[in-house]
Amino acid sequence: MALVEIKSLHKSFGSNHVLRGIDFTVEQGEVVCVIGPSGSGKSTLLRCVNLLETPQEGQVIVRGEDITHPDCHLDEARQQIGMVFQQFNLFPHLSALANCTVAQRTVLKRPAEEADRVARANLERVGLSDKIEAYPAQLSGGQQQRVAIARALSMDPALMLFDEPTSALDPELVGDVLTVMRKLALDGMTMLVVTHEMAFAREVADRVVFMDGGVIVEQGPPAEVIGNPKEERTRTFLRRVLDPTHVEPTP
Amino acid sequence: MSTETEARPADAAPDRPGAINAVPVRHPGRWVAIAVIVVLVAMLVHLLVTNKAFDWSFVFEAMNQQPVINGFLKGTLLVTVLSMVVGVGGGVVLAVMRLSDNPILSGVSWVFTWFFRSIPRYILLFTMGTLGILFPQGIAFGIPFDWKIIDWLGMSGDWRFFTLDANQVFTGLVAGVIGLGLSEAAYMAEIARAGIMSVDPGQAEAAEALGMSRGKVMRRVVLPQAMRVIVPPTGNETIAMLKDTSLLLAVPVIGELFYQLQSIGSTYYKTFPIAVAATLYYLAATSVLMVGQYFLERHFGRGFGNKAPRAARPAGAGGA
Numbered sequence: 001m002a003l004v005e006i007k008s009l010h011k012s013f014g015s016n017h018v019l020r021g022i023d024f025t026v027e028q029g030e031v032v033c034v035i036g037p038s039g040s041g042k043s044t045l046l047r048c049v050n051l052l053e054t055p056q057e058g059q060v061i062v063r064g065e066d067i068t069h070p071d072c073h074l075d076e077a078r079q080q081i082g083m084v085f086q087q088f089n090l091f092p093h094l095s096a097l098a099n100c101t102v103a104q105r106t107v108l109k110r111p112a113e114e115a116d117r118v119a120r121a122n123l124e125r126v127g128l129s130d131k132i133e134a135y136p137a138q139l140s141g142g143q144q145q146r147v148a149i150a151r152a153l154s155m156d157p158a159l160m161l162f163d164e165p166t167s168a169l170d171p172e173l174v175g176d177v178l179t180v181m182r183k184l185a186l187d188g189m190t191m192l193v194v195t196h197e198m199a200f201a202r203e204v205a206d207r208v209v210f211m212d213g214g215v216i217v218e219q220g221p222p223a224e225v226i227g228n229p230k231e232e233r234t235r236t237f238l239r240r241v242l243d244p245t246h247v248e249p250t251p
Numbered sequence: 252m253s254t255e256t257e258a259r260p261a262d263a264a265p266d267r268p269g270a271i272n273a274v275p276v277r278h279p280g281r282w283v284a285i286a287v288i289v290v291l292v293a294m295l296v297h298l299l300v301t302n303k304a305f306d307w308s309f310v311f312e313a314m315n316q317q318p319v320i321n322g323f324l325k326g327t328l329l330v331t332v333l334s335m336v337v338g339v340g341g342g343v344v345l346a347v348m349r350l351s352d353n354p355i356l357s358g359v360s361w362v363f364t365w366f367f368r369s370i371p372r373y374i375l376l377f378t379m380g381t382l383g384i385l386f387p388q389g390i391a392f393g394i395p396f397d398w399k400i401i402d403w404l405g406m407s408g409d410w411r412f413f414t415l416d417a418n419q420v421f422t423g424l425v426a427g428v429i430g431l432g433l434s435e436a437a438y439m440a441e442i443a444r445a446g447i448m449s450v451d452p453g454q455a456e457a458a459e460a461l462g463m464s465r466g467k468v469m470r471r472v473v474l475p476q477a478m479r480v481i482v483p484p485t486g487n488e489t490i491a492m493l494k495d496t497s498l499l500l501a502v503p504v505i506g507e508l509f510y511q512l513q514s515i516g517s518t519y520y521k522t523f524p525i526a527v528a529a530t531l532y533y534l535a536a537t538s539v540l541m542v543g544q545y546f547l548e549r550h551f552g553r554g555f556g557n558k559a560p561r562a563a564r565p566a567g568a569g570g571a
Binding site: 082 | 451453454456457458459460461462463464467471472475476479551553554555
């Protein structure tokens, strides 16, 4: 059984039809990278997986449970899905450690010592054991994003969603975050990653999904989708991304 | 000119001009202002010390009377604290209701705020003191419309658990606290709403994504950050409330600071020293409140701005 199964998903913001019928699945242990031009709906798709956006049509099934169903306990479903945001969204009034313990304590009802132990282990996992007491404002962007990853991991999720995790970072800080994500993938974490980092997608992803205009245009192993795309739209996009100075020949 | 500029870089160092004969910037305006203010302060001190109308010994004696001290402790301080508790608690609840998706809750909150912001506090307190007339048989707690239901079922008796005498509820300090508290809640609702809306929506999203319920998101993540915006105007509101307790006279409340001072003043025909005594009391109480506000702001401002929290070391800028 697939970990996540999405069936004919539609989402509009007013008259703007952002997702136009998405069908796809993520298997246990799989790393899927979603690429595509801005406005293609890839972030919206990711946000539909934990229902931060409510789709108008279609189903999102996580571990066999339809979380779009009105009877679904959404808060419980979300506990299994970690999310990392482009803008980190760390809680600025809490230290790095407290950022990682607050949901463990209040949602999972873990005792203080256990929450503390899990949080410290995950902060160490992302290489920040020396920043445990620091507040988010005292950390660089790359460090903040790694705390955000540790915060999500502290809930022991079955699936991690990454919404352009490196897009808000200075270029020299991107590497640290990608290293952490690569390690997570090697540890067997199921990951759904919206990204513009083609090199990362090519190296780490088991499957790459190319979206454009609210539909999945092409998907498959990275060597095929990025290395040898079949669709013209994919080729145009990759030319622009991989060679930004490239000028399209005027027809 | 071109030869000059070209020649410069090569022998720039020897060409550097010597130390200038620096003169501190002069501020003649400041000296004029200081002179004017010194004269004015001297006039004020002279007035305070020599003018017989102040009658300082009477001022301090009046301030020291037991009914006045009681009026200050109960009528001013206690009513301020209780009214602000009602006001802040009610205001936060009203703000959360106002921002809720539920149109009924949001509408109720709007009507409450509209009603209580429209009434001057003096008139509201006066009304509170007279509300007892609405309930000549007292205020009963029990099944609503019990006499209708009992009549309809053909039974007798009543379904009331206990009854309060309305004329005792709507009198004195209780009426004052209810009136001031409800009025304050209406203003605090707007302040709390502004505070909640100042928190980045990404914060609530991150908390929801961790599986927190709506209530937990509000209590654990949104409100603690909103407090940073809510506390400074709440300090203002508390200071305003402290002064508005003098309106308790409208209820009427007799055990109140200014009423007690006035009654001393009218007994001894000394009105002005009484005004000075009241001013000194309010100055002292407001100063204490401002110190408290400073510490509250520091507490809720942690994690924001340049001031590092005491517990944590400042972190390096590097991404290592």
